[in-house]
Every structure is written in C-alpha cells, then in structure tokens.
Amino acid sequence: MAYNRTLISLLIFTSLAISQDIPGRKIPSVTMSPVPLKTVTRGKPTDIDLRFHISPGFHVNSNKPNSEFLIPTALKINAPTDIVIGKITYPPGQEASFPFAPDEKLSVYRTEFTLGVVVRPLVSVVPGKYMLHGELKYQACDNAACYPPKKMPVDFEVKVVKGPPPHRRNPAQSPHVHG
DSSP, X not given: OHHHHHHHHHHHHHHHHHHSOOTTOOOOOEXXXXXXXXXXETTSOEEEEEEEEEXXXXXXXXXXXXXXXXXXXXXXXXXXXXXXXXEEEOOOOEXXXXXXXXXXXXXXXXXXXXXXXXXXXXXXXXXXXXXXXXXXXXXXXXXXXXXXXXXXXXEXXXXXXXXXXXXXXXXXXXXXXXX
C-alpha cells in the first residue's frame, strides 16, 4: 500500500514537472476575444466576427499556408439543431519568409486575425439564446520552427428573435361612402 502511494506521488510530481514551462521560454498561444451577444433573426443569415490574438513573437499558418507540409488554420462550429452554419470567411494571410524556409513565402497570420461566420436560424427555431461550440485548429510557429498543431475551444452565444411580421397590403377600399 505504501509502495502504491509512493508510486502515485512520484507519477504526479513527474507529470507536474514535465508540464511546467521552461523559465524564459515562450509558449505559442492563440486566444479569442469575448464575443458580444449577437441578435439573429429567424430565417435570415447574420455575420458574426470572431477575433483571435496570437502571442508576441509567433505567427500561425493562414487558412492557405502556401505549403502542403504546413497545417492550415481551420474553424469548425457545431450548431444546435435548426441553426445552420454557413460560410466561414478567412482573411488573406501575410506573405513572409522565415529562416527555416528562406526561399519560400508562407502565408501567415500575425498578432491577430478575424474570422467571419454566417449563422442562419431556420424559421422554425424557438426564439431564445443558443450557445454555439466549436474549435479552432492552428499551427503556431516562431522564426526558427513550427510547433505541433493545437485545437482551441471556440464558444459564443446568439439570441434568436422572431422577424418582423410580413408586410400585408391593405385590401383595396371601396370608393363608395359607407354610412
């Protein structure tokens, strides 16, 4: 029993030591700005902007990185039933060359980038708030090397409302005075 406790303690200590950052070494990261609650009308597509920030000294491959060996940035959103995710718009990357591939121009995002997501609730959706979940897959690099790809959770909320009632024309009025 004491052996098991010692073994478990050693495993916990080892995993904590391995997971600690090396002092002075920066780790690449991407974060997402909070998304304000967006009101969307049933049956109508609405654009939602998701803004991402890249830690200083790093870049991530764009959605089209110009090399088949690099992993593109890709967003996947899972929507509740009756809410359709339309086109996801990626900005163009910045063309840049790096010491690890000096003869190649790579397409990258630096400091921050914004992705556009089209959300369209079906006309049958019950009005209310809905949370949308997904993930951003990216590969971060610095000027010397690229790091293993990562997946970052992406969550934002939309408020579905009824659209305005359809415009109805008034029936033609009789020219006769009713009295």
